[in-house]
Amino acid sequence: MEKFYIGVDLGGTNIAAGIVNENGEILFRKSVKTNLPQPEYVIEDKICNLCKDLCNENGFELGKDITSIGIGTPGNVNSETGVVGFNVNFGYIDWHLKEKIESKIPNVEVFVENDANSAVIAEVIAGCAKGCEHAVILTLGTGVGAGVIVDGKVLNGYNQSAAEIGHMVISAGGRLCNCGRKGCFERYCSATALISDTREAMLANPQSKLWKVCPNIDRVNAKTVFDANELGDETAKQVIDNYIEYLACGITNVVNIFQPEVVCLGGGVSNQEEGLLRPIQEYLDREDYARHLMKRVTLKIATFRNDAGIIGAAMLGVYNA
Numbered sequence: 662m663e664k665f666y667i668g669v670d671l672g673g674t675n676i677a678a679g680i681v682n683e684n685g686e687i688l689f690r691k692s693v694k695t696n697l698p699q700p701e702y703v704i705e706d707k708i709c710n711l712c713k714d715l716c717n718e719n720g721f722e723l724g725k726d727i728t729s730i731g732i733g734t735p736g737n738v739n740s741e742t743g744v745v746g747f748n749v750n751f752g753y754i755d756w757h758l759k760e761k762i763e764s765k766i767p768n769v770e771v772f773v774e775n776d777a778n779s780a781v782i783a784e785v786i787a788g789c790a791k792g793c794e795h796a797v798i799l800t801l802g803t804g805v806g807a808g809v810i811v812d813g814k815v816l817n818g819y820n821q822s823a824a825e826i827g828h829m830v831i832s833a834g835g836r837l838c839n840c841g842r843k844g845c846f847e848r849y850c851s852a853t854a855l856i857s858d859t860r861e862a863m864l865a866n867p868q869s870k871l872w873k874v875c876p877n878i879d880r881v882n883a884k885t886v887f888d889a890n891e892l893g894d895e896t897a898k899q900v901i902d903n904y905i906e907y908l909a910c911g912i913t914n915v916v917n918i919f920q921p922e923v924v925c926l927g928g929g930v931s932n933q934e935e936g937l938l939r940p941i942q943e944y945l946d947r948e949d950y951a952r953h954l955m956k957r958v959t960l961k962i963a964t965f966r967n968d969a970g971i972i973g974a975a976m977l978g979v980y981n982a
Contacts, residue, residue, distance in 0.1 A: 665727050667712050668975025670776060671704070671734040673697060673750050673803035678711045679968075680721060681975035685787040687968055689719045701756055708732065709765045724768030731772040731977035732758060733779030733970045735804065737822035740977075743773040746821060749840045750804060772977035776800070776970050777824070778815050780963070781808025782980050783973030784925055788964030795921040798963060799826065799912070800970075801928035805847035809919060827851070831911050849907040852883040852929050855900075859886045862900050870894035883929050887936065905937065909944035916958050917950045927963030934962050 663682060670677045677692040691714060693707055712730055716723050736748030736756075743759020762771045774782070781790070781798040790796035794813045800806035805827035809816040816823045827847035828840045835844030836854075848854055859881050863871045871889045875881050886904075889897035912924060926937060938960050945960070946952055965972050 665721065666975040666978060667715065667727055667730045668779075668971040668973065668977075669708055669712070669730060669732040670779070670970030670974060671695075671708070671732060672776070672970070673735070676704070676707055676711060677967075677971055678708075678715050679971040679975065680715060680719060680727070681972055683979070685783065685972050685976060687971060689715060690971070691715045691718070697751060699751075701753055701761075704751070705758070705761045705765065708762060712766065723766055727769070729770045729772065729978040730762065730766070731774070731779070731974035732762070733774055733776035733974040734758065735776050735806065737820065737825070738773055738775045738778075739821045740772070740774050740778075740817070743771060745773065770978065772974075774815075774974065774977050775806075775808070775821075775824075776974075777806030777808040778817075779808070779973030779977065780806065780927055780965075780969035781810055781815065781925075781973070782976060783965050783969040784927075784963055785810055786976055786980065787972075788969070789925045789961040790923050793922045795919065796923050796925065797826075797915055797919055797921045798925045798927060798969070799915070800963075801850060801908075801926065801930040802852050804853070805851050805911075806928075807915075810921075811919070826911070826915060829911065829914060831907060831914070846907075846911045850904065850911055855883050855886065855904055855930060856881050858900050858904065859897075862886075862896050866896045869896040871897055884932070887933055901936075905940050906944075908937070909941045912941055912960075913945055913948045916945060920951055921958055923959045923961055925961045925963040927966055927969050929967065931962050931966060938962065 675692045679687040679690040737746045745756040759771045759773045784790040796810040798808045807824045807826035809824040828845045830844040832844035836848040838845035838848045870892045874888045875885045886897045
């Protein structure tokens, strides 16, 4: 009998959920806006209602057809207890997420994991890092998430806070981050940062073709600057060059620390594919500590892109079995 699971990807902008089969395929999906800031109970209710609606709309029964829900959330997570110790972007501390969801949806086991760890689990089980014992997944979204596999296991650290690569400083004394540090990787290389840089460039350059691509500055997204670059806009090119310089610096730091078999890039920005991989590889060829060795890291675009969070979360029960 085929098994089905629900995976929930809790993001700062959207909460996305999907019904996933045992092959890691998303059969049905649904999402709602996160609308931060919100108290914990509002987010809990959104997750529960999303799962219930997803099942009701597609002929599945929670507790019968689907007996487990996996949730990938930002922050440090104790995957054994399902407690989120600290979610910096949501502002939650000591959030008993597993307990809360299980109390609202009976007869369903809930698994909770860091969202980037969920993404790396998806890629290791069935994606770009399949078969790898050492891998890093970087998700370029609202923040910069990271999942690290060492010797075939997710790296959690002593206090479940390992691999917060988004909060590695790449510009000392730089932009203030939500975590309290200045110059964090995610303040320069998240989709949020790229959107902010694009808007700033538009305001400083009213003749830029960025305005042609997106006449309403409030509608700028992470793709806007790449579309303007395709039109030959010099302002857009400068924004992209600066972005990639920071991104390549951060990735090289990660490579020098972990020397994984593969680094996979996910999140919306990764849709640029070779536009990112090629210049980052050139940077690595200059600055990777192991650049003279026969064995070197391979850069890839994540197989599941924005779906990795849902798929990995859904497979948490299988992965942790």
